Amino acid sequence: MSYLRRDLIEPRVYQEVIYAKCKERNCLVVLPTGLGKTLIAMLIADYRLSKYGGKALMLAPTKPLAVQHAESFRKLFNLPPEKINVLTGELSPEKRRKIWEESVVITATPQTIENDVLTGRISLEDVVLLVFDEAHRAVGNYSYVFIAKEYLKTARHPLVLGLTASPGSDEEKIREIVRNLGIEHIEIRTESSPDVKPYVQKIAFEWVRVDLPGIYKEVRSILREMLKESLKPLANAGLVSSASADIPKREVLQAGSRINQAVAKGDYSLGSLMKHQAKAMKLHHAIELLETQGLTALRAYLKKLREDRSKSSRELMEDPRMRKVIYLLVQAKELGLDHPKMEKLKELIRSQLEKKPDSKIIVFTNYRDTGRKIIEELRAMGISAERFIGQASRANDRGMSQREQKEILDRFSRGEFRVLVATSVGEEGLDVPEVDLVVFYEPVPSAIRSIQRRGRTGRHRPGKVVILIAKGTRDEAYYWSSRRKEKGMFEAIKKVARELEKSRPKEERVEIREKAPGSVEMSRGKITPLDAFLKPKRGEKKESPKASESKEEESPKAEKGKAEVEKPTEDAKELPIKPVFVRKPKGIVVYVDSRELRSGIPKLLKELGAEVEVRTLDVADYVVSEEVGIERKSANDFIQSIIDGRLFDQVERLKRAYEKPVIIIEGELYGIRNVHPNAIRGAITAVTLDWGVPILFSSGKEETAQFIYLIAKREQEERKKEVRLRSEKKALTLAERQRLIVEGLPNVSATLAKRLLKHFGNVERVFTATEEELKEVEGIGEKKAREIRKVITAPYVEEDKA
Numbered sequence: 001m002s003y004l005r006r007d008l009i010e011p012r013v014y015q016e017v018i019y020a021k022c023k024e025r026n027c028l029v030v031l032p033t034g035l036g037k038t039l040i041a042m043l044i045a046d047y048r049l050s051k052y053g054g055k056a057l058m059l060a061p062t063k064p065l066a067v068q069h070a071e072s073f074r075k076l077f078n079l080p081p082e083k084i085n086v087l088t089g090e091l092s093p094e095k096r097r098k099i100w101e102e103s104v105v106i107t108a109t110p111q112t113i114e115n116d117v118l119t120g121r122i123s124l125e126d127v128v129l130l131v132f133d134e135a136h137r138a139v140g141n142y143s144y145v146f147i148a149k150e151y152l153k154t155a156r157h158p159l160v161l162g163l164t165a166s167p168g169s170d171e172e173k174i175r176e177i178v179r180n181l182g183i184e185h186i187e188i189r190t191e192s193s194p195d196v197k198p199y200v201q202k203i204a205f206e207w208v209r210v211d212l213p214g215i216y217k218e219v220r221s222i223l224r225e226m227l228k229e230s231l232k233p234l235a236n237a238g239l240v241s242s243a244s245a246d247i248p249k250r251e252v253l254q255a256g257s258r259i260n261q262a263v264a265k266g267d268y269s270l271g272s273l274m275k276h277q278a279k280a281m282k283l284h285h286a287i288e289l290l291e292t293q294g295l296t297a298l299r300a301y302l303k304k305l306r307e308d309r310s311k312s313s314r315e316l317m318e319d320p321r322m323r324k325v326i327y328l329l330v331q332a333k334e335l336g337l338d339h340p341k342m343e344k345l346k347e348l349i350r351s352q353l354e355k356k357p358d359s360k361i362i363v364f365t366n367y368r369d370t371g372r373k374i375i376e377e378l379r380a381m382g383i384s385a386e387r388f389i390g391q392a393s394r395a396n397d398r399g400m401s402q403r404e405q406k407e408i409l410d411r412f413s414r415g416e417f418r419v420l421v422a423t424s425v426g427e428e429g430l431d432v433p434e435v436d437l438v439v440f441y442e443p444v445p446s447a448i449r450s451i452q453r454r455g456r457t458g459r460h461r462p463g464k465v466v467i468l469i470a471k472g473t474r475d476e477a478y479y480w481s482s483r484r485k486e487k488g489m490f491e492a493i494k495k496v497a498r499e500l501e502k503s504r505p506k507e508e509r510v511e512i513r514e515k516a517p518g519s520v521e522m523s524r525g526k527i528t529p530l531d532a533f534l535k536p537k538r539g540e541k542k543e544s545p546k547a548s549e550s551k552e553e554e555s556p557k558a559e560k561g562k563a564e565v566e567k568p569t570e571d572a573k574e575l576p577i578k579p580v581f582v583r584k585p586k587g588i589v590v591y592v593d594s595r596e597l598r599s600g601i602p603k604l605l606k607e608l609g610a611e612v613e614v615r616t617l618d619v620a621d622y623v624v625s626e627e628v629g630i631e632r633k634s635a636n637d638f639i640q641s642i643i644d645g646r647l648f649d650q651v652e653r654l655k656r657a658y659e660k661p662v663i664i665i666e667g668e669l670y671g672i673r674n675v676h677p678n679a680i681r682g683a684i685t686a687v688t689l690d691w692g693v694p695i696l697f698s699s700g701k702e703e704t705a706q707f708i709y710l711i712a713k714r715e716q717e718e719r720k721k722e723v724r725l726r727s728e729k730k731a732l733t734l735a736e737r738q739r740l741i742v743e744g745l746p747n748v749s750a751t752l753a754k755r756l757l758k759h760f761g762n763v764e765r766v767f768t769a770t771e772e773e774l775k776e777v778e779g780i781g782e783k784k785a786r787e788i789r790k791v792i793t794a795p796y797v798e799e800d801k802a
Contacts, residue, residue, distance in 0.1 A: 294339025
C-alpha cells in the first residue's frame with residue numbers, strides 16, 4: 001500500500017537519489033533551505049510505512065514548524081486527517097496518549113516526546129521512521145539526543161533521518177551529531193552541486209555600513225574608558241590577557257570563574273577583584289547594546305542597573321562619567337536620535353516597497369526591545385508590520401502562543417502586512433513563500449543562524465539579503481566571524497562524511513564531490529518547499545530547468561538513482577556501521593518526582609537501564625526502595641536553602657519519611673554565591689552529625705544518575721527490597737516524638753530541641769527547668785529562656801472566636 005500521492009508530486013532527481021540512499025540506513029541530509037527536505041522525508045515515510053506498517057514520527061524544534069510539517073503530510077498523504085496529528089505540550093498528557101495510539105504520522109516538538117517517553121505514556125517501538133528536522137540541534141542535552149538513543153534501543157524497525165541546511169562549522173560538533181543520531185551515511189548538496197544547480201536562484205548579498213553619530217561616539221568613548229579601568233586590576237592579577245576594551249566577553253566571564261574558585265579554596269586575596277569583574281561585565285554589555293542596538297536599548301539597560309542594589313551597579317551609576325553618559329542619552333532622545341541603523345532600515349524598506357508595493361520583507365533582530373522599536377517606527381511611516389517572537393514571556397512582554405504564531409505567519413503569507421520583524425524563533429525552517437528582502441539588523445557570529453536567516457528569501461524567486469553593520473564596532477567582528485565559520489562548514493561536513501564512507505565496504509562507497517559556495521552571491525531554492533514538487537494541473541505548463549541541464553540530470557547517475565528507487569536494498573542490519581546503543585536489562589525501578597523531569601536525570605537513569613516511574617512525591621525526589629528516599633539539590637539550591645532557612649525543615653521531613661534518607665549535592669558548592677565557605681561547611685556538618693543524614697557530592701547530573709542507579713541496584717537486587725511509595729509517613733519513634741514536643745516551644749529549632757533533651761534527660765525536666773537552668777544550654781539566651789518559661793507557666797485563656 002502506498003501512502004504518498006505520487007499523482008500529485010514530481011520529485012527532482014536529487015531527491016530521488018537521496019531517498020534511495022537513505023531509505024534503509026540512518027542518514028544525515030545536508031541540503032540548502034528551500035530545496036525540499038520535507039518531501040524527501042515523505043518519500044522515505046511512504047516507503048517505510050508501506051513496508052513495515054507502524055508509525056512515522058517527525059520532530060521539529062518549534063511548534064509552528066511542527067504544525068507546518070503536519071499540514072504538508074495532510075496535503076500529500078493518502079490518509080484520513082485524523083491519522084496525521086501534531087503533539088505539543090499544549091495538549092493534556094492523556095489527550096497526547098490517545099492521539100499517539102490513533103495516529104500513523106505524528107509531528108511533534110522534541111520536549112513533548114521526551115516527557116511522554118520518560119513517563120511511559122508512549123512507546124517508540126512501532127516507529128519505523130524518526131525524522132529530526134534541524135538536526136544540527138542534536139548535541140549536548142537537547143531532547144533529540146535522548147529520543148534518538150531510546151528509539152534505536154527500543155524500535156523494532158528503526159530508521160533515522162536527520163535534516164539540516166547548516167550542521168555547523170565545528171568538526172567535533174558534527175561528529176557529535178553523527179554519534180548522537182546513530183548516522184551511517186551523509187548526503188551533502190550545496191548550491192553548486194550539479195543536480196541541484198538547475199533549481200536554485202541567486203540571492204544578492206549587500207552589507208551596508210553605517211557611521212555612528214557624534215553623541216554615540218562620545219558615549220562609547222566614555223564607556224570604553226570605564227571598561228578599561230575595571231579591567232586593569234584583573235589584568236594586573238593575570239586574570240585577563242589585557243585591559244583593552246576590545247577584550248572578548250568570554251575572557252571576562254572566565255576571570256569571574258577563576259576568582260570564585262580561588263575564594264572556594266580559601267584564597268581570599270582575589271575576592272576584592274570580584275567587584276571589578278562584575279563592573280567589567282556590565283560595561284561590556286552596555287557597549288554591545290550601544291553598538292548593535294542603539295540608544296533606546298542602552299537607556300533601558302542603565303535603568304535596570306540603577307534599580308539593581310548590588311555594589312558594582314551602585315558604584316557604576318554613582319560614577320560622574322556615567323552621569324555624563326545619562327545626560328548625553330537624554331540629549332540624544334530630545335534630538336530624536338536612535339541608532340543610525342534604524343534610519344537605514346527605514347530607507348531600505350521604503351525603497352523596496354516603492355519598487356514593488358506587494359513585497360514581503362523579513363527583518364531579523366537579536367533583541368525583542370529592538371523589534372518592538374522597529375515596529376513602532378515602521379507603523380509611524382504607514383507601513384504595516386508585525387512581530388514574530390517565541391512563547392516565553394519576559395517582563396512586560398508576553399510571548400506568543402502557538403496559535404498566535406501560526407496566525408501571524410498565515411497573515412504574512414496572504415500579504416495582509418508587508419514586514420515581519422522576527423527574533424531567532426523565525427530563523428529555522430518556517431516556510432514563508434515569496435520573501436523579497438531579508439534584513440539582518442545585526443550580524444550573528446554563527447554560521448548556522450546566518451544560513452537559517454538567509455534561507456527565508458530566494459525560495460521562490462531571486463531574493464536579496466542586506467546586513468546592517470555599524471562601522472568600527474563588534475558588528476564587523478561578528479559578520480566576519482560568521483563568514484569564516486560558514487566557509488569552513490562545508491569542508492568540515494565533507495571530512496566527516498568521508499570518514500564514515502571509509503569505514504564502509506569499498507563497493508558501497510559513494511563519491512563526495514560537492515563544492516562549497518565561494519562567492520558573495522549565494523543561492524536558494526526557486527520554489528516553495530512543497531508546491532515546487534506538485535505536478536502542474538491540466539493545461540498548466542510547469543517551469544523546467546534549461547534543456548542542457550535537464551539532459552545532465554538524466555545522466556547514468558540519475559538512472560542509477562531511479563534503479564535504486566525501484567529495487568529495495570538489503571536490510572539495514574547488514575550494514576557495517578551501526579550505532580553503539582545496547583538494550584539494557586530492565587528490572588531496576590526508580591520512582592521520580594514529576595518536578596525532576598526538567599533536570600535531565602530521569603532520562604539518564606533510563607539510559608542506564610532503570611525503569612522510571614514518574615509520580616508527584618510529597619517527600620524526596622527519588623525513591624529506590626521502601627527505606628531509601630533521595631533528595632537531590634543543586635549547589636545553588638543547597639546554598640539558597642541555607643539562606644532562607646528551608647534546609648533543616650526539608651531534612652527533618654526526609655528523615656521522618658524514610659529510614660535511610662540520602663541527600664545528593666550536585667555541582668561546585670564554593671564560590672558560586674556570596675556565602676562564606678564556613679557557613680556551608682557548618683550546614684553540611686549539622687545535616688550529617690545532628691540529623692544522621694548522609695550527603696553524597698556529585699560533579700554533575702551524570703554522576704548523580706550513576707549514584708541513584710547504583711543505590712537502586714544495591715537495594716533492589718542485592719538486598720531484595722521492594723520499591724513502594726508510602727501514602728502516609730512512617731510512625732515516629734519515641735525520640736522523634738519527644739523532640740517534636742520540645743520543638744513546639746518558642747524559637748526552638750530541631751537542633752536546639754536535641755540539645756535541651758540531652759542536657760535535661762527527658763521532656764518533663766525541659767518543661768520544669770528555670771530560666772537560669774535553660775540559659776545553661778548553648779543557643780538559649782535570656783530573651784529565649786523568658787519566652788519559653790512564659791509559654792509553659794502562663795494561664796490558659798480561651799480565645800474569642802468573634
